[in-house]
Amino acid sequence: MRVVRGGDVLDVPVDGPVTVLPARDVWIDGDRIEAVLPTGERPADGHEVVEAAGLLVMPGLVNGHTHSPMVLMRGAAEDVSVEDWFNKRVWPMEVNLNRERVRTGALLAATEMLLGGVTTFADHYFHADAIAEAAVQAGIRAVIAPTFFSEGGPTPMPEAIETARAINGLGGLITGNLGPHSAYTVSESDLTATAAIAAAEGLRIHLHASENIQQTRSSLDRLGVTPIEVLRRTGVLDAGALIAHGCGIVPEDAEALAAHASRTGVASCPKVYLKHALAPVTPIPLLQRCGVAVGAGTDGAAGHTTLDVWESLRLVAMTQKYQEADGTYLTCGETLRLATRGGATAVGLGHEIGAIEPGLKADLALVDLTGLHLQPVHDPLAALVYAVGPRDVHTVIVNGRTVVADHRPVTVDTDRLRSDVAAVATALVDTSHGRSVQHYAP
Amino acid sequence: MRVVRGGDVLDVPVDGPVTVLPARDVWIDGDRIEAVLPTGERPADGHEVVEAAGLLVMPGLVNGHTHSPMVLMRGAAEDVSVEDWFNKRVWPMEVNLNRERVRTGALLAATEMLLGGVTTFADHYFHADAIAEAAVQAGIRAVIAPTFFSEGGPTPMPEAIETARAINGLGGLITGNLGPHSAYTVSESDLTATAAIAAAEGLRIHLHASENIQQTRSSLDRLGVTPIEVLRRTGVLDAGALIAHGCGIVPEDAEALAAHASRTGVASCPKVYLKHALAPVTPIPLLQRCGVAVGAGTDGAAGHTTLDVWESLRLVAMTQKYQEADGTYLTCGETLRLATRGGATAVGLGHEIGAIEPGLKADLALVDLTGLHLQPVHDPLAALVYAVGPRDVHTVIVNGRTVVADHRPVTVDTDRLRSDVAAVATALVDTSHGRSVQHYAP
Numbered sequence: 101m102r103v104v105r106g107g108d109v110l111d112v113p114v115d116g117p118v119t120v121l122p123a124r125d126v127w128i129d130g131d132r133i134e135a136v137l138p139t140g141e142r143p144a145d146g147h148e149v150v151e152a153a154g155l156l157v158m159p160g161l162v163n164g165h166t167h168s169p170m171v172l173m174r175g176a177a178e179d180v181s182v183e184d185w186f187n188k189r190v191w192p193m194e195v196n197l198n199r200e201r202v203r204t205g206a207l208l209a210a211t212e213m214l215l216g217g218v219t220t221f222a223d224h225y226f227h228a229d230a231i232a233e234a235a236v237q238a239g240i241r242a243v244i245a246p247t248f249f250s251e252g253g254p255t256p257m258p259e260a261i262e263t264a265r266a267i268n269g270l271g272g273l274i275t276g277n278l279g280p281h282s283a284y285t286v287s288e289s290d291l292t293a294t295a296a297i298a299a300a301e302g303l304r305i306h307l308h309a310s311e312n313i314q315q316t317r318s319s320l321d322r323l324g325v326t327p328i329e330v331l332r333r334t335g336v337l338d339a340g341a342l343i344a345h346g347c348g349i350v351p352e353d354a355e356a357l358a359a360h361a362s363r364t365g366v367a368s369c370p371k372v373y374l375k376h377a378l379a380p381v382t383p384i385p386l387l388q389r390c391g392v393a394v395g396a397g398t399d400g401a402a403g404h405t406t407l408d409v410w411e412s413l414r415l416v417a418m419t420q421k422y423q424e425a426d427g428t429y430l431t432c433g434e435t436l437r438l439a440t441r442g443g444a445t446a447v448g449l450g451h452e453i454g455a456i457e458p459g460l461k462a463d464l465a466l467v468d469l470t471g472l473h474l475q476p477v478h479d480p481l482a483a484l485v486y487a488v489g490p491r492d493v494h495t496v497i498v499n500g501r502t503v504v505a506d507h508r509p510v511t512v513d514t515d516r517l518r519s520d521v522a523a524v525a526t527a528l529v530d531t532s533h534g535r536s537v538q539h540y541a542p
Numbered sequence: 543m544r545v546v547r548g549g550d551v552l553d554v555p556v557d558g559p560v561t562v563l564p565a566r567d568v569w570i571d572g573d574r575i576e577a578v579l580p581t582g583e584r585p586a587d588g589h590e591v592v593e594a595a596g597l598l599v600m601p602g603l604v605n606g607h608t609h610s611p612m613v614l615m616r617g618a619a620e621d622v623s624v625e626d627w628f629n630k631r632v633w634p635m636e637v638n639l640n641r642e643r644v645r646t647g648a649l650l651a652a653t654e655m656l657l658g659g660v661t662t663f664a665d666h667y668f669h670a671d672a673i674a675e676a677a678v679q680a681g682i683r684a685v686i687a688p689t690f691f692s693e694g695g696p697t698p699m700p701e702a703i704e705t706a707r708a709i710n711g712l713g714g715l716i717t718g719n720l721g722p723h724s725a726y727t728v729s730e731s732d733l734t735a736t737a738a739i740a741a742a743e744g745l746r747i748h749l750h751a752s753e754n755i756q757q758t759r760s761s762l763d764r765l766g767v768t769p770i771e772v773l774r775r776t777g778v779l780d781a782g783a784l785i786a787h788g789c790g791i792v793p794e795d796a797e798a799l800a801a802h803a804s805r806t807g808v809a810s811c812p813k814v815y816l817k818h819a820l821a822p823v824t825p826i827p828l829l830q831r832c833g834v835a836v837g838a839g840t841d842g843a844a845g846h847t848t849l850d851v852w853e854s855l856r857l858v859a860m861t862q863k864y865q866e867a868d869g870t871y872l873t874c875g876e877t878l879r880l881a882t883r884g885g886a887t888a889v890g891l892g893h894e895i896g897a898i899e900p901g902l903k904a905d906l907a908l909v910d911l912t913g914l915h916l917q918p919v920h921d922p923l924a925a926l927v928y929a930v931g932p933r934d935v936h937t938v939i940v941n942g943r944t945v946v947a948d949h950r951p952v953t954v955d956t957d958r959l960r961s962d963v964a965a966v967a968t969a970l971v972d973t974s975h976g977r978s979v980q981h982y983a984p
Contacts, residue, residue, distance in 0.1 A: 175924035482617030
């Protein structure tokens with residue numbers, strides 16, 4: 101067995117206070133946590149030791165919604181309206197995607213996330229099999245949904261579904277989801293067909309819905325119902341859905357969400373709501389009352405600029421306090437629960453990851469709280485939520501395997517990655533072709 | 543002379559586009575920038591070279607408003623309302639302040655700020671002479687205002703004014719300001735007396751005013767005028783004021799602000815507005831229309847948790863876009879101008895610092911944009927605003943002197959600092975005495 105020895109362990113129960121258990125040994129048997137014991141209680145002789153004294157051992161962060169290969173567009177779509185972001189920047193740039201570029205972007209993204217303590221990400225993108233390949237190489241857990249639109253004829257949907265099946269068949273760290281783009285770019289008949297396959301094959305569905313209140317209003321105008329009601333009546337909620345953003349979820353959606361709460365998750369990515377100037381943010385109090393799992397996400401780096409989930413969870417806490425006009429809402433402990441166990445449940449892996457408990461997969465981030473910028477540490481939970489960043493993450497373990505050691509990736513040749521990224525970056529953002537993969541008019 | 547050689551230079555003009563000038567040499571004569579030339583145009587033989595090839599050379603960041611010693615309270619006042627933050631946490635903790643503790647806190651703060659590329663900070667606190675001492679030791683530029691309330695009898699104000707004079711007399715990197723706490727804790731007669739001294743002696747005034755809209759409403763209820771009108775009629779605006787927060791500034795204040803625009807500055811510290819759940823944020827568009835200089839600030843770390851001005855400037859951009867419902871507002875270039883030249887002008891040093899131009903003081907941050915989390919760099923301005931953090935700052939020069947080299951402070955013994963901080967941290971946050979320096983009831 102492996103033992104992560106002597107660190108202070110962040111205990112994230114399902115309910116009740118999130119606390120720090122001082123000086124624990126986390127025993128790992130293969131890919132799973134076997135025990136969490138006071139340090140030294142069981143002799144480590146003959147076992148592999150990961151020294152964690154002086155570090156805080158926490159469940160790996162979950163990035164609840166991203167489009168990881170979009171790191172290749174970092175900084176190429178700033179200071180624009182959401183319409184221009186889609187129609188003048190991102191969707192034209194996505195014409196330039198191919199399998200190899202997506203693989204390179206996903207590997208860069210996976211490396212950035214691992215270095216920042218993210219052990220699981222939920223992705224939604226094109227050439228999704230290449231994302232799975234990069235995730236396997238990096239050694240990060242991933243829930244991957246091949247994106248499709250209804251425009252573009254009959255081919256994209258079956259192809260994406262076939263890819264999702266193949267991804268899901270990889271097993272190990274990889275789970276496949278079905279990935280209809282959204283309730284406004286995929287027809288109700290396609291959503292219904294997707295939901296039927298999902299339910300029959302035990303695949304979850306990851307999609308954008310009620311991304312902002314404008315989309316909800318537009319849906320009410322066009323269809324007379326909210327996007328969440330579209331998900332309900334097409335069977336998507338029955339199959340189990342990970343909903344990106346949900347800022348436009350309204351009280352009328354509560355009944356449908358509560359009825360499907362056990363298999364519904366929502367990822368909040370507030371940095372992009374602020375940057376795109378779209379109020380309100382995800383109504384987390386409403387979702388919590390419905391019993392829906394909520395996680396933190398980064399969305400793609402074409403909007404978020406980073407894949408820093410510390411930034412994301414911090415902004416979830418801050419934007420929720422601000423929106424609720426209540427500085428006591430979403431405490432540091434609740435925020436850490438949201439970004440670990442909440443995200444795990446939202447992406448459909450709540451039975452496997454999200455906490456440091458016997459029987460769960462060994463996905464751990466070892467955080468160094470000794471940085472000068474964190475002193476004095478009156479409250480480690482406050483430090484984690486409001487001051488820690490990716491560079492404070494010392495060691496990362498996914499599925500029992502060390503993938504980041506002393507702030508360096510173990511699994512990725514970063515020199516080669518840098519040169520691969522440099523080779524594709526310019527071509528990726530060239531929009532001189534004048535084409536686009538889609539038009540934003542929700 | 544010294545030459546900072548071969549870096550890309552961030553050009554921040556008073557108006558017009560902020561751009562990156564590739565491969566420049568920044569020549570420094572003593573404490574001032576002498577020239578900015580294409581690299582190699584003038585031979586470096588016989589001059590001291592700071593190698594900057596591959597780095598981005600930018601004006602040092604300005605922290606427009608902080609209470610630096612409050613780093614000692616980091617994490618000790620989280621998840622509370624603004625009333626409880628003052629009345630149950632911060633003001634009781636401030637009973638524990640003494641000169642030595644303030645000096646230790648200020649040195650920790652100055653070190654954190656320098657490591658993050660902050661070359662100037664505007665401070666407002668007790669035992670302000672000890673802050674000046676720490677700033678001199680660290681080699682950071684500081685504008686320091688000794689805080690006083692009108693409660694507590696006749697002594698605090700003259701003592702604080704005497705301290706401000708002494709601080710201002712230090713010269714060099716240090717400027718003294720007068721520091722009445724706010725328009726709600728200092729009487730109008732004391733504000734009037736302060737303003738008269740400020741005007742007579744050429745000292746500026748740094749204070750809290752219209753911190754939030756509730757304070758503005760309370761002022762209207764109690765006095766029939768806004769806090770800004772109080773500053774006008776007491777002569778504070780005439781003397782020249784750095785106003786912290788100003789979130790409660792309203793359109794009725796525009797005339798008074800515009801009339802004093804050349805000597806008025808406002809510092810926006812949005813992380814604390816979000817955490818304390820106080821909407822709206824600083825009305826920067828209104829201030830810009832009035833011609834008032836606006837900078838970014840962190841406030842004290844008892845609220846902000848960090849003294850990270852990258853975080854602050856990013857949140858200024860994001861909260862402004864969100865509040866204005868306009869994703870195109872406050873672009874990356876405008877945000878960088880606000881955090882450098884804007885902050886410099888707001889704190890009264892616009893004639894000396896804030897840009898990399900011949901004749902200005904040599905306050906520079908050399909930023910490493912080669913980190914994997916920043917790749918690819920399609921737009922260095924976007925990287926600076928939305929992705930760079932303190933750990934990306936490689937070298938810092940203040941007043942021509944290198945104070946951070948290769949991510950390490952040159953001027954501060956960090957081992958001793960850590961032990962000094964550890965020795966005072968617990969006593970500083972002890973509120974068992976049941977006392978308080980003031981009661982918050984604006």
